[in-house]
Amino acid sequence: MNPDPDSGATAPAVPRIIARAEHSISRKNISPNALRVLYRLRDGGHQAFLVGGCLRDLLLGVEPKDFDVATSARPEEVKRLFRNCRLIGRRFRLAHVFYGQEIIEVATFRAASAPSQGEEPEEDPDILPEVGASEDNGVEPPLPPPDEGEEDEDTDRVLDEGGRILRDNTYGTVEEDVWRRDFTCNALYYNIEDFSLWDYVGAMDDIQARRLRLIGDAEQRYREDPVRMLRAARFEAKLGFTIDGETESKIGPLRHLLTEVPTARLFDETLKLFLTGHGARSLEVLRRRELLGVLYPSVDRYLRKHPGSLVEQLLKAGLENTDARVASGKTVTPTFLFTLLLYGPIAEYIERQPPQKWDDVGTILDGCDHAVRAAQERVQIPKRFALGLREMFALQPRLEHPRGRRALRLLEQSRFRAAFDLLLLRAQIGMAPPEVAQWWTRLQQVGEEERGQMADALEQRGGSGRREGGGGRPRRRRRRARPAGGE
Numbered sequence: 088m089n090p091d092p093d094s095g096a097t098a099p100a101v102p103r104i105i106a107r108a109e110h111s112i113s114r115k116n117i118s119p120n121a122l123r124v125l126y127r128l129r130d131g132g133h134q135a136f137l138v139g140g141c142l143r144d145l146l147l148g149v150e151p152k153d154f155d156v157a158t159s160a161r162p163e164e165v166k167r168l169f170r171n172c173r174l175i176g177r178r179f180r181l182a183h184v185f186y187g188q189e190i191i192e193v194a195t196f197r198a199a200s201a202p203s204q205g206e207e208p209e210e211d212p213d214i215l216p217e218v219g220a221s222e223d224n225g226v227e228p229p230l231p232p233p234d235e236g237e238e239d240e241d242t243d244r245v246l247d248e249g250g251r252i253l254r255d256n257t258y259g260t261v262e263e264d265v266w267r268r269d270f271t272c273n274a275l276y277y278n279i280e281d282f283s284l285w286d287y288v289g290a291m292d293d294i295q296a297r298r299l300r301l302i303g304d305a306e307q308r309y310r311e312d313p314v315r316m317l318r319a320a321r322f323e324a325k326l327g328f329t330i331d332g333e334t335e336s337k338i339g340p341l342r343h344l345l346t347e348v349p350t351a352r353l354f355d356e357t358l359k360l361f362l363t364g365h366g367a368r369s370l371e372v373l374r375r376r377e378l379l380g381v382l383y384p385s386v387d388r389y390l391r392k393h394p395g396s397l398v399e400q401l402l403k404a405g406l407e408n409t410d411a412r413v414a415s416g417k418t419v420t421p422t423f424l425f426t427l428l429l430y431g432p433i434a435e436y437i438e439r440q441p442p443q444k445w446d447d448v449g450t451i452l453d454g455c456d457h458a459v460r461a462a463q464e465r466v467q468i469p470k471r472f473a474l475g476l477r478e479m480f481a482l483q484p485r486l487e488h489p490r491g492r493r494a495l496r497l498l499e500q501s502r503f504r505a506a507f508d509l510l511l512l513r514a515q516i517g518m519a520p521p522e523v524a525q526w527w528t529r530l531q532q533v534g535e536e537e538r539g540q541m542a543d544a545l546e547q548r549g550g551s552g553r554r555e556g557g558g559g560r561p562r563r564r565r566r567r568a569r570p571a572g573g574e
Contacts, residue, residue, distance in 0.1 A: 102262075102276075105284040105291060112145045112277060112284070120186040121154035124169070124193060125279040131168050133160040134196075134261060137277035139268070142284070146275075146294050147326065156193045157264055157276065165193050197267045198259025262287070269308065269315050270322065270334075271300045297328045305333035306341065313344035317356045320378055324360070324368040338376055345381045350467035353382060357466055361424050364413035366406040385461045389431035398431040400516045408512065422475035423505055425459075425468060432458040433480065451480050475502060482506035483513075487523055491546030495538060498531070507531075 114122060121137060128135035135158045141151035158165065162180040166172045171185045172193075182193040261276065268274040271293045276285040284291065288302050299322050301308045301315070309315055316338050322328055330338075345353070360369040373379040380387035390399055405427040409419050436454035437445055444450045455477045459468055479502055486497065486506060497503055507527055514524035526545075530538055 102285040102287045107282040110284050116145055118154045120189050121191050124156050124184055124191045127168055128158050128160055129279050133158050135279050139273050142275040142277055143272045143294055157196060158193055159196055161195055196259050196261050196264040198257040198263040268302055271302055298331050299328040300331040301334045305337045309337055309341045313348055320372045320376055321360050324372045325365045342378055342381050354467040362419050364410050366409050370406055382465055383462055385432040386428055389435055397516055397518050401430060402427050404516060405512055421472045425472055426476050426479050429458040448481055452477055455480050478502040479506045479509055486510045487519055492542040495542055
């Protein structure tokens with residue numbers, strides 16, 4: 088075969104063929120819709136393979152979230168075979184074949200090593216639990232299909248002066264396609280002709296050893312696409328793989344390249360890291376590999392300045408709760424994630440103000456805006472999530488200090504449930520009064536008549552007995568010299 092000349096890679100002329108009897112992947116564990124796509128492509132005279140992370144997951148005994156197909160068919164040929172097909176991508180087209188809520192992504196073999204930055208999907212996207220449910224899932228819709236008859240404007244591979252791929256548009260063969268994959272564990276091909284696996288890069292050995300290894304020269308591959316460093320961290324967190332040799336050693340010297348990645352793409356990577364069931368582990372890996380400081384400098388500075396603080400405990404507990412929700416099939420939201428991530432910088436801003444202003448809702452909202460602006464220098468935070476974060480923080484004083492029947496109106500607010508979840512989390516680690524959290528929990532469990540009685544009883548006692556405010560910080564007033572959200 089002919090490896091990508093720019094990657095410094097070498098490869099055998101033919102793949103290692105792993106016969107069906109020698110591997111554990113069974114068609115009964117493959118999406119029936121993916122099999123339909125493979126068979127129709129084959130019957131249409133094209134090569135067709137199942138590829139990428141779905142094969143890795145099947146070999147590890149993990150249920151894949153999606154199934155991707157690679158084929159010799161051009162996108163227009165795929166569209167002719169499937170009436171339920173839509174072409175996406177401007178400079179390099181991909182085919183999406185729709186079966187209800189399931190999408191089978193079909194990509195034509197490519198001759199270069201990576202998708203165009205910020206325009207094409209990754210080889211192994213993790214689908215968020217809320218995808219397709221509403222715009223609040225935080226995932227942008229696919230690019231609209233090109234006009235009929237439109238030709239790709241660019242057919243070559245272009246890198247910037249630092250080696251990062253800007254455009255990569257050349258169709259190729261299966262032997263060339265393997266070099267656009269990033270890690271060996273994502274570079275297996277399942278041949279629908281005889282159900283064998285094709286392995287060009289030692290993928291099977293690396294999967295069995297739970298080893299993460301870049302294909303080709305590690306420095307070159309990171310320079311082509313710095314997001315591969317975040318993908319390495321994500322796979323380490325998600326799969327428990329050990330990062331191998333230069334794949335690991337080059338992260339430190341090259342992590343600064345992530346500052347050149349478009350902020351919208353880093354938003355997508357944030358969701359994949361923290362909202363797909365391994366967020367707590369991702370935080371640990373990002374901190375250990377000093378990648379958190381590149382993505383979220385203000386968050387990293389706060390955690391370094393206040394090790395073991397209540398805010399750090401809140402962040403870890405919140406991510407663990409999020410992981411549990413994903414595991415149980417419940418929805419998760421970017422709004423709550425950014426509330427957790429930015430809690431420390433927000434609290435720090437508030438406590439830099441005069442103490443008499445700490446309880447003002449205006450101060451709390453200023454702290455939210457300040458923290459979001461700082462974070463957006465590296466990672467895009469869509470406006471709907473930033474506004475949701477402000478609402479959750481603004482509700483904390485009102486939840487902590489309910490005032491008679493006025494408290495009942497909070498139950499009708501759209502952000503009440505998320506703000507209540509934050510209150511429960513804060514109470515769990517000592518940042519809010521547990522009796523208040525218990526009162527709100529009980530209020531939601533009883534009928535309308537008893538709710539009124541609870542509110543009246545509270546009013547007779549003079550409300551919660553505390554002033555409103557606090558912005559979600561620990562209730563015990565500290566001297567300003569002590570860490571925000573601290574011990």
